[in-house]
Amino acid sequence: MSAAATADAVDPSYPPLLSGAAMPPPPPPGPEPLHVPLIDLENLEHKRLGDVCRSIGLFRLVNHGLPRELSDRVQAETRRILEMPFEQKREEMSEPDGGRPVVYFWGTPAVSLSLRSVNWVEGLHVSLAGIPSGDGLHCSASFRSLMEEYGKHMVRIVKTLFESMALDLKLDPNLLDSCMDPSNGIFRMYRYPCLPKAQSCLGMGAHTDSSVLTVVDQDDVGGLEILHDDSWFHVMPVANTLIVNIGDMLQAISNDEYRSVEHRVLANGTKERMSLCFFVFPKEDFKIRSSSYREFTYSEFKAQVQEDIKETGDKVGLKKFKL
Numbered sequence: 071m072s073a074a075a076t077a078d079a080v081d082p083s084y085p086p087l088l089s090g091a092a093m094p095p096p097p098p099p100g101p102e103p104l105h106v107p108l109i110d111l112e113n114l115e116h117k118r119l120g121d122v123c124r125s126i127g128l129f130r131l132v133n134h135g136l137p138r139e140l141s142d143r144v145q146a147e148t149r150r151i152l153e154m155p156f157e158q159k160r161e162e163m164s165e166p167d168g169g170r171p172v173v174y175f176w177g178t179p180a181v182s183l184s185l186r187s188v189n190w191v192e193g194l195h196v197s198l199a200g201i202p203s204g205d206g207l208h209c210s211a212s213f214r215s216l217m218e219e220y221g222k223h224m225v226r227i228v229k230t231l232f233e234s235m236a237l238d239l240k241l242d243p244n245l246l247d248s249c250m251d252p253s254n255g256i257f258r259m260y261r262y263p264c265l266p267k268a269q270s271c272l273g274m275g276a277h278t279d280s281s282v283l284t285v286v287d288q289d290d291v292g293g294l295e296i297l298h299d300d301s302w303f304h305v306m307p308v309a310n311t312l313i314v315n316i317g318d319m320l321q322a323i324s325n326d327e328y329r330s331v332e333h334r335v336l337a338n339g340t341k342e343r344m345s346l347c348f349f350v351f352p353k354e355d356f357k358i359r360s361s362s363y364r365e366f367t368y369s370e371f372k373a374q375v376q377e378d379i380k381e382t383g384d385k386v387g388l389k390k391f392k393l
């Protein structure tokens with residue numbers, strides 16, 4: 071782990087933007103922990119899973135079969151890459167050119183987030199499909215095979231969950247492969263720098279995910295919060311569990327029965343945080359039909375999100391498609 075930065079000695083691997091002046095307004099005082107429902111992947115009950123998806127839109131997954139050791143190794147390797155000097159990461163890894171499998175970003179990631187405030191985060195963007203073929207810098211064969219193995223677990227987990235959700239929602243079995251296509255899944259592996267002045271700032275501003283499902287494999291530092299009944303609640307880290315949340319696409323597919331939960335990440339003044347997030351989406355051209363939204367495809371949704379961010383500085387999201 072990087073040495074904790076002090077006010078006058080900033081870790082050279084941290085993006086200067088994140089050590090500079092742009093500060094979002096401090097969020098409201100810390101909320102109480104929320105009881106996050108547990109879902110057991112080895113004993114899925116679709117009715118109970120459905121209840122959780124309708125009420126909170128997020129749960130803690132146990133018995134998920136992802137080996138702890140694999141998760142630790144991916145995290146360590148990600149940290150090794152992110153601990154390179156900032157300029158080197160920026161020059162060598164930040165351009166998404168020619169199928170490079172690992173892309174470095176900092177500040178506001180391109181997805182779904184407000185441009186008005188700086189997110190106190192940096193990370194690696196890895197597309198699942200790019201892992202086997204990619205031969206990019208800093209993406210060694212051993213990192214690739216680690217990510218491939220990790221990716222297989224993620225695909226197994228989201229498929230198992232989605233099958234159970236589809237039963238609960240009584241989705242047409244012929245449409246399942248289009249509603250959620252793990253082959254175009256992406257990883258975002260984050261480091262939330264630790265800077266004294268980051269205390270009570272946002273690591274990631276409030277947003278909903280554009281995904282069908284998101285799986286979050288967080289370390290033991292904490293900082294993830296969800297909005298529930300108009301209050302923010304910590305989602306405490308618990309060893310050997312994963313956090314899964316519903317994204318916008320599943321909210322639309324479920325005709326607003328399931329909730330794409332709003333969440334954010336607090337920055338931390340004393341300890342760096344790392345999280346590995348996996349996002350799955352529908353097939354790009356799959357037409358999402360429901361009585362709550364006009365018909366749209368995920369690729370239209372994506373384009374609209376980017377357009378709204380450019381125009382207004384914010385993701386508008388599903389509201390834009392509401393009938």
Ligand SMILES: O=C(O)CCC(=O)C(=O)O
Nearest residue numbers: 260279286294335345347
């Ligand atoms: O780092 C986390 O725990 C959550 C990140 C997140 O919300 C996102 O990438 O959409």
Ligand SMILES: [Fe+2]
Nearest residue numbers: 277278279333
């Ligand atoms: Fe998110």
